[in-house]
Amino acid sequence: MLSYLKGTVAAIQSASNHRVTLVLEVNQIGYELQIPPRLVQQLPGVGESTQVFTHLQVKEDQMVLYGFGSAAERDLFRRLISVSGIGAALAIALLDTLSLPELVQAIVTGNTRALTKTPGVGAKTAERIALELKTKLAEWRNFNQLDTLKSGQPAPAILEDVEMTLLALGYSSGEVAQAIQAVSQDAVVAKSTNPEDWIRSAITWLSSQ
16 A cells, blocks of 8 residues: 655654654654664654655554565565564564564575574574575565675574674674674685684674774
8 A cells, every 4th residue: 555655754763662663754744654673773864854665554453554764674574474473573573683684594594593583583483484484585585686695694504603602702693793794705704614714704803893
């Protein structure tokens, strides 16, 4: 029904349950949209214009409008809520915890460890997401020509070793993800199948920050 809204940022409101609401004024009408918290960083200031892609969820007792920074993110949200047991709140949390390429890659490769980084997503839920969407998202990703992590991201087994080691050393999951993404740009490291090479490079990168 509504593909996107283009208007002026009227307000951005955060609730104690990590829910973020964007009030977007379009033709003197203020629309309330629930958005992933990470989208706040991409939005302009109050009074400035922006475009938000939307999904309207209609229930018996209410209508909720969700907003996203791109059509691809909105489409992935729709695919996530099609999975049994995955509601809008959990889909938003998944999109907020992992970037779009990271989330698609985790599902396509069956990396349930990456998926369980999202609060509220346990092992069984992660397995269900991967099982139901793995093939569909592989086709969807290729069709949309989305940037992926395949060229630099280590294989799932190696990635798990790297993540576990860095987390054990006291780094946060966010720092670990940034480090892996950064060192994957190194052609030599990207070709390596030795977890130690990735770990060494990641620690060096983290130490320089």
